[in-house]
Amino acid sequence: MTEQIFPPVPEITIETLRRSLGACLDEVRLSGQQRIVMRRGRPVAGLVTVTEARALWTLDHESAVYSEWRMRERLDTLARRRDAVTRQAEAERRAAFERGVLGR
Secondary structure: OOOOOOOOOOEEEHHHHHHOHHHHHHHHHHHOOOEEEEEOOEEEEEEOOHHHHHHHHHHHHHHHHHHHHHHHHHHHHHHHHHHHHHHHHHHHHHHHHHHHHHOO
């Protein structure tokens, strides 16, 4: 059996939500407590405060920006490696050419 760290989030059926949407929204807004919206016994959505929704959006957005930055950093690293290999190969070709020309 797994131990639950957080208390369970209260559930509300979609039928109850339809009947008393305003009251449910006020309760979430005033109490700050989330609700899981259930349809036919399955979770379909969650109700959270605007502050929490914005915080979650910001967190997701920052994560996406960081992932994009990390991918660009990897591509830059690969480009620098490719350039270093190209420069090394060119230097070796140049040295071989100069040895051939000067060695005669």
